[in-house]
Amino acid sequence: MEKSCSGLMRSETVSERNGAAVSGERQRNGRPGNGEDAGDSRPERQGSSVESRGSPVRKPQSVLLEQLYTKYARGGSRVARIRGVAYFLFKKYGWIVVTESAYFIKRVLDICVSLVMLVLLAPLFLVTALAIKIESPGPVFYLQTRVGKWGKLFTLYKFRSMIVDADVLKKTLADRNEAGGVIFKIKKDPRVTRVGRFIRKFSIDELPQLYNVLKGDMSLVGPRPPVPSEVDEYEYADRRRLDAIPGITCIWQVSGRSEIDFKGQVRLDVQYIENQSFWNDIKILLKTIPAVLLGKGAY
Secondary structure (H helix, E strand, O other): OHHHHHHHHHHHHHHHHHHHHHHHHHHHOOOOOOHHHHHHHHHHHHHHHHHHHOOOOOOHHHHHHHHHHHHHOOOOHHHHHHHHHHHHHHHHHHHHHHHHHHHHHHHHHHHHHHHHHHHHOHHHHHHHHHHHHHHOOOOOEEEEEEEOHHHOEEEEEEEOOEOOOHHHHOHHHHHHOOOOOOOOOOOOOOOEOHHHHHHHHOOHHHOOHHHHHHHOOOEEEOOOOOOHHHHHOOOOHHHHHHOOOOEEEOOOOOOOHHHOOHHHHHHHHHHHHHHOOHHHHHHHHHHHHHHHHHOOOOO
């Protein structure tokens, strides 16, 4: 009995050794052993492969969220909210300061130059007024309603260069319009007086608008102010020229004056509005001097 038990124990030991040897050989050859060994070995290999590769590949969306969080949400959501509001306010009021300072500088230039010019040109004003009064009965100055920035109406001052009933006769001359579009211009306008033709050629008739500049209705440089009847015929794109304070002189005034058609005037006015600056105004003012003295394109 004892012998049989000891024999069974030795046979079980031998079989366990043989099984261990076989499974070890299979593992060395890269093959799993029995089903139990195969099930245990797969997770170990998968786990080891994941660990060898490092962290799993992130989706682009998660990477973007992490970048946004790093950029805007450092310090927590409350700090990020405060930072965002502060950045917005900085941009907003920084832009207001820049634009308002530019307007302030432009306004100071308008006041100083217009005030000095009104004093220096007082003798010319007196001579022009006497010449108008002697040649043609009626008022010396011509007052007309014009359209300013964003459609604001104001009264424009000019030396009268036409006969008194010029506005009434305009309707009878509509078929002789040479400017085209919404502008009415005739080179040899029968309504213009002899003195008027001279002061128009050298833009003397526009000098009283220095008073409009002093009041703030106009600026030295800017798109020319249209009359309300012209604005009524504007297309939507043409109204962009009303986005700036009107001026005595502008780009097309020094680039051909009345020889430029209406669409060309609008294009140049929009170009000025989009690129206006203090130094650009100075350049246009300097170019206005020879343009006025030569009288090219004026009628």
